[in-house]
Amino acid sequence: MIAELGHFSLILALAMAIVQSTFPMIGASNGNQTFMSLARPTARLQFFFVAISFAILVYSFLTNDFSVSYVANNSNTLLPWYYRFSAVWGAHEGSLLLWVLILNIWTIAVTFFSQRLPEYFLSRVISTMGMISIGFLLFMLFTSNPFDRIFPIPENGADLNPLLQDLGLIIHPPILYMGYVGFSVAFSFAVATLLGGNLDTTWARWSRPWTLFAWIFLTLGIALGSWWAYYELGWGGWWFWDPVENASFMPWLIGTALIHSLAATDKREIFKNWTILLSICAFALSLLGTFLVRSGVLTSVHAFATDPTRGVFILALLAVFIGGSLILYAYRAPLMKTEGTFKLLSRETFLLLNSILFLVAMLTVLLGTIYPLIIEALNLGKISVGAPYFNAVFIPIMSPLVIFLGFGVLTRWKQDYFSQQLKRLRYLLASAIFIGIAIGLMFFENNQLKTCMGIVAALWIVLTTFYSLYLRIKNKKNKLMSLMIIPYSYYGMLLAHVGFSICIVGITITSNHSVDIHERMAVGDTIEFSNYQFNLKNLRQVSGPNYEATEAVVDVKKDGSFITTLRSQKRIYTVRDMPMTEAGIDAGFTRDIYMSLGEPLDNESWSVRLYHKPFVRWIWLGAIFMAFGGLLATADRRYRLERQKRKTILINNETIS
Amino acid sequence: MIRYLLPLTLFLGLTVLFIYGLQNDPRYIPSPLINEPAPEFDLPTLHQPKSSIKLNDLKGSVSLINVWASWCAACRIEHPILNDAVEKYSLNLYGLNYKDNRSDALVWLNALGNPYVESAFDEKGVIGINYGVYGVPETFVLDKKGIIRYKHVGPIDKKKFNDTIMPLVKKLEKEE
Numbered sequence: 001m002i003a004e005l006g007h008f009s010l011i012l013a014l015a016m017a018i019v020q021s022t023f024p025m026i027g028a029s030n031g032n033q034t035f036m037s038l039a040r041p042t043a044r045l046q047f048f049f050v051a052i053s054f055a056i057l058v059y060s061f062l063t064n065d066f067s068v069s070y071v072a073n074n075s076n077t078l079l080p081w082y083y084r085f086s087a088v089w090g091a092h093e094g095s096l097l098l099w100v101l102i103l104n105i106w107t108i109a110v111t112f113f114s115q116r117l118p119e120y121f122l123s124r125v126i127s128t129m130g131m132i133s134i135g136f137l138l139f140m141l142f143t144s145n146p147f148d149r150i151f152p153i154p155e156n157g158a159d160l161n162p163l164l165q166d167l168g169l170i171i172h173p174p175i176l177y178m179g180y181v182g183f184s185v186a187f188s189f190a191v192a193t194l195l196g197g198n199l200d201t202t203w204a205r206w207s208r209p210w211t212l213f214a215w216i217f218l219t220l221g222i223a224l225g226s227w228w229a230y231y232e233l234g235w236g237g238w239w240f241w242d243p244v245e246n247a248s249f250m251p252w253l254i255g256t257a258l259i260h261s262l263a264a265t266d267k268r269e270i271f272k273n274w275t276i277l278l279s280i281c282a283f284a285l286s287l288l289g290t291f292l293v294r295s296g297v298l299t300s301v302h303a304f305a306t307d308p309t310r311g312v313f314i315l316a317l318l319a320v321f322i323g324g325s326l327i328l329y330a331y332r333a334p335l336m337k338t339e340g341t342f343k344l345l346s347r348e349t350f351l352l353l354n355s356i357l358f359l360v361a362m363l364t365v366l367l368g369t370i371y372p373l374i375i376e377a378l379n380l381g382k383i384s385v386g387a388p389y390f391n392a393v394f395i396p397i398m399s400p401l402v403i404f405l406g407f408g409v410l411t412r413w414k415q416d417y418f419s420q421q422l423k424r425l426r427y428l429l430a431s432a433i434f435i436g437i438a439i440g441l442m443f444f445e446n447n448q449l450k451t452c453m454g455i456v457a458a459l460w461i462v463l464t465t466f467y468s469l470y471l472r473i474k475n476k477k478n479k480l481m482s483l484m485i486i487p488y489s490y491y492g493m494l495l496a497h498v499g500f501s502i503c504i505v506g507i508t509i510t511s512n513h514s515v516d517i518h519e520r521m522a523v524g525d526t527i528e529f530s531n532y533q534f535n536l537k538n539l540r541q542v543s544g545p546n547y548e549a550t551e552a553v554v555d556v557k558k559d560g561s562f563i564t565t566l567r568s569q570k571r572i573y574t575v576r577d578m579p580m581t582e583a584g585i586d587a588g589f590t591r592d593i594y595m596s597l598g599e600p601l602d603n604e605s606w607s608v609r610l611y612h613k614p615f616v617r618w619i620w621l622g623a624i625f626m627a628f629g630g631l632l633a634t635a636d637r638r639y640r641l642e643r644q645k646r647k648t649i650l651i652n653n654e655t656i657s
Numbered sequence: 658m659i660r661y662l663l664p665l666t667l668f669l670g671l672t673v674l675f676i677y678g679l680q681n682d683p684r685y686i687p688s689p690l691i692n693e694p695a696p697e698f699d700l701p702t703l704h705q706p707k708s709s710i711k712l713n714d715l716k717g718s719v720s721l722i723n724v725w726a727s728w729c730a731a732c733r734i735e736h737p738i739l740n741d742a743v744e745k746y747s748l749n750l751y752g753l754n755y756k757d758n759r760s761d762a763l764v765w766l767n768a769l770g771n772p773y774v775e776s777a778f779d780e781k782g783v784i785g786i787n788y789g790v791y792g793v794p795e796t797f798v799l800d801k802k803g804i805i806r807y808k809h810v811g812p813i814d815k816k817k818f819n820d821t822i823m824p825l826v827k828k829l830e831k832e833e
Contacts, residue, residue: 021760277664284668293673311679319672326665427803530691599727600768601761650727 006056013049013100014137016042021130028195039126041113044305046133047104054101057146058088066157069150070094076159077573078546086170087160092310093146095173098290100136101182102174103129110185110210117206124192125185132184135317143310159546159575168228176221176248180286183251184215186258187283190276194332201272204265207279209634210623211262213320215255216630223623234581236516236595236611238619241390246369247289248589250362254282256381257358259630264351268413270340271348273333274355280329284322291318302379343415347509350408357401364393392466402457402504405497406464410471428467447512454508458501464499482615492633499625506618514613518598521552522605530612532593533557537565539606547571549582552597552606556586568597568608593614665693672724678734695722695797696787698737703754711752712803718750719829721822723773723795724785726757729793735812739772742818747828752776755785755793798822800829810812 020042056069061084066072074087074094089095114122140146144338159206161171189207225248230238239245258278265275291314342348368389410424436456444451452601469486476482519527526535538553549571556563573580584595591614598607690696699711715722723739725732743750752773753764759778766776779785788797798807809817809827 098674273661281664315675317677323665326668330661330665342787370674370678373674377674377677491759577734599761599765601764 002056003060003065003147003149005126006053006060007145009049009053009056009600010141010145012138012146013053013104014141016046017130017133017137018213019553020046021127021134024130025127028051028120028123028127031120035299036123039123041124043104043107043111046130050097050101050104053147054088054097055534057094057097060147061085061088067149067153067157068146068148069148072150072154072157074157074160076157076546078575079160079165080545081119082167082170083160083165084344086164088210089173090160093140093144095177095592096136096144097146098174098606099177100133100180102177103133103184105135105178105283105515106182106185121196121203121206123194124195125188125280128188128191129184130233132188132321135320139310139313139317143246143313145529148609156575159573160572162215162547162571162576162580163232165546165573166228166232168224168232172221172224172228175217175224179214179218179255180217180251180289182210182217183255183279183282185210185214185285186279187325188309191328192277194325197335199330200652201265201269204262204272204275205638208259208262208266209639211255211259211279211282212630212634213253215259216627218248218252218629219623219627221622222252223627227620230616231583231585232581236583236594236596236613237507237608238510238616241368241387243369244289244496246365248284250365250369251282251285253362253365254278257355257362258282260538262353262524264348266471268342268348269338270342271355272336274352276333276336277329277357277551280322280325284318287314287318287321287434312316342413345410345411345416345418345421347411347413347416350404350411351497353404353536354401354408357397357404360459361394361397361401365390368393399453399457401455405500406460409464409468409493409497424467428463429460432456432463435459450512451508453506454512458508461497461501461504465494469494472588478633487636487638489633489636489638492629492631492636494629495632496629497631498625499622499627502620502625503607503619503622505618506615506622509615510613510619514611514616516609516611518609520601520605520606521608525605527608527610531558532563532612534566534595534610536608542569546575547573547580550597550600550606552584552595552608554584554591554595554608564593566593566595566616569595570597570599570606587617589617590615659821688787689809690789691717693805694772695765695799695803695805696784698777698779698784698787700779703752703766704780704782706778710775714775715751715799716803717799718749718801719826720751720799721826722751722753722788722799724753724755724788724790724793724797725776726755726794727761728757729742731812732794733769736769736772738813738815738818740770742823743772746823746826749774753784753788753812754778755790756780756782773780794802796822798825 011606019038023035023042024039026032029037059065060071062081063079064071064075064084066075070091070093074090075084079087087094091100107126110122110125110129114125119126144265186207186559189203189210189336193203222245225245229240230236258275258281261271261275261278264271291311340348371389406428407425410461411421433456436459437452437625439455440448441454471481472486472490473482515530517527517529521527521534521536521540523536526533529535533556535555535557537555538551540551540553542549542551549569551567551569554566554568556566564586566586568584569582571580571582581596586593591612594611594613596609596611598609600606664831696710697712701711702708702710724764725735739750742748750773752775754776757778757780759780762776762778766773779786782790788795794812796809797805800806806829807822809822814823
């Protein structure tokens with residue numbers, strides 16, 4: 001009975017979404033206040049119904065209600081409660097429900113933090129978000145109902161995929177989806193702008209904090225996914241260029257271009273069309289990601305349950321939303337005139353180059369991801385594009401981006417002068433190159449060219465960014481005071497750029513200097529590897545709630561002094577009879593030691609794989625910096641001021657009444 | 658106006674490609690060998706290096722050839738399904754141990770169970786090439802005359818086995 005309530009609640013949510021997406025839209029075009037005033041309450045009601053559905057699915061999992069087919073397929077009584085909770089989004093149907101829930105969270109957030117938006121504009125935004133919700137609710141109700149019953153009721157469930165039984169996977173999907181789906185807000189703002197045909201750029205100011213929040217979540221989500229792959233898949237890789245990873249990376253690339261382009265539109269009233277297009281594109285790529293993951297047109301190690309009818313449905317959604325908004329764009333964009341002008345050497349130029357390079361990077365990833373499809377369509381056979389393609393094309397695209405970044409932060413808006421630029425930058429450039437090469441040659445013995453390039457790039461970013469800070473305060477009398485009045489958004493930029501350079505260092509050093517060996521080990525054996533001594537102390541049997549495991553306990557020493565004890569397990573999850581490796585990792589600021597247990601070779605010895613991965617943590621540390629930078633930017637005074645103004649108006653109104 | 662239509666055009670191109678993509682199974686790999694006689698082989702068996710197994714040994718009844726290796730992670734996922742299958746039905750399941758090390762392969766079978774009537778030991782992968790092995794695991798279904806009637810690339814899951822392979826085996830068993 002409970003599960004039927006969940007199903008019913010979804011239908012009610014659909015009804016609300018239909019009202020939410022029609023009346024306010026009509027009201028906005030003919031000025032009907034009553035119709036427009038429906039936007040907020042219907043959106044909140046829709047959220048309420050979706051939340052009930054979601055809560056019921058959670059409840060079904062926690063109470064082991066195996067009469068619900070989705071629960072039976074993805075849970076088991078032996079599964080610990082927190083994994084039963086995260087199993088809600090462990091497969092297709094439930095993660096779709098999470099998708100819709102998060103879309104609704106963003107929508108009600110818009111209803112609450114939108115007092116400064118004109119009524120007609122808000123109505124269009126909410127209405128557009130309602131349409132997206134209709135699409136996904138229909139998709140769920142027709143092809144992927146998580147509340148379907150199963151008869152006869154199985155005694156126990158088939159268990160959650162062991163790969164997903166991990167703490168990282170409890171938070172990774174919700175955060176990633178917050179990012180993905182968050183771009184629906186920027187998309188809806190863009191659509192509302194196109195519909196309204198307003199020629200000014202205030203929408204860019206409204207859209208900025210929302211886009212930033214989505215981008216922050218996406219950044220963290222991708223980083224979490226990479227970290228999870230690193231420790232859970234057991235072979236020490238942190239990025240695989242898998243179609244599913246690419247699906248989250250493409251919106252990130254465009255989202256990054258978008259937050260920069262929005263800044264330019266907001267401040268200088270330029271690139272209006274371009275920013276609108278990027279807003280549409282970011283969400284299009286989120287939908288495309290959903291399509292690629294769910295439809296089964298591409299194979300992936302993340303193999304989601306795939307089904308062609310689902311693919312057709314998502315493709316239809318994609319065609320309606322993106323096709324529709326691009327038609328609207330083609331129709332309305334020519335009306336938007338750019339007012340700001342700028343010279344060739346100006347910050348605007350560099351921001352445009354930034355956009356273009358991110359777009360090219362995205363197209364490269366897109367091409368690599370769908371290349372197998374193209375080749376097959378042209379009847380050239382079967383092919384799979386792997387990491388070598390992406391690694392080969394990505395560095396040449398990122399290199400000019402890094403160079404322009406350094407110039408961009410130091411160049412003035414509108415117009416700058418080449419001779420001044422050169423004077424400012426020659427010492428910075430020289431010191432980045434000199435110090436970078438010195439570090440590369442001193443500390444690393446092989447792959448020196450690539451290492452030096454990476455370190456020079458990172459230094460170039462850091463030096464130019466901090467130099468721009470110095471320029472801001474150099475002529476001020478009270479330096480500390482002037483540091484304090486610099487807007488948060490500027491510090492946000494600073495932090496995010498430093499984060500980017502931390503990432504570059506991490507990626508460069510990990511990719512070029514990781515080493516690993518594959519050895520046979522029996523209890524008592526010692527292996528010397530990468531200046532560490534690994535001693536296999538013990539091999540023992542361990543039982544978990546739903547698995548049996550062999551655990552290897554290895555003591556690690558360096559020059560005789562004890563460093564750490566690594567534990568790696570080979571688990572067999574009993575319900576699905578699926579083996580999994582739990583890696584033993586000693587994490588460090590400048591290096592990780594990573595051990596994964598291979599196969600038993602005979603009764604006493606096992607094959608063991610050991611990795612030494614320098615600076616791998618920096619990859620995720622950089623992402624955290626970027627996300628924190630984004631957060632600082634959203635806390636900018638301009639947004640707070642507007643909030644305060646609003647409060648004063650409210651108070652004034654109250655005094656009047 | 659034209660340049661504002663460009664994004665739409667690109668998107669439509671992508672859509673057409675995806676519509677096409679939806680009609681194809683990415684795991685389906687065309688094999689010129691379907692409905693052709695299976696390539697001959699004469700290989701030592703995995704358990705006894707001195708005795709050998711030939712294609713002729715398989716003829717006369719419907720048989721399955723599963724290409725596997727101890728280094729192959731996906732085989733590990735597939736293995737319990739094969740074990741179940743031979744337990745439930747009387748299947749003539751033969752293994753082609755592909756580019757493997759004999760002792761590794763034997764340890765592997767000891768640890769995980771041996772569903773095979775016999776495994777042919779294809780150390781250099783020569784027979785694998787003749788069979789057009791694309792990736793391990795792969796499974797071939799041969800009819801009584803030794804003609805390849807079906808080929809599956811990648812690990813077989815329960816659904817694939819129950820819905821496609823087993824019905825085919827039953828159908829082929831009725832043929833003369």
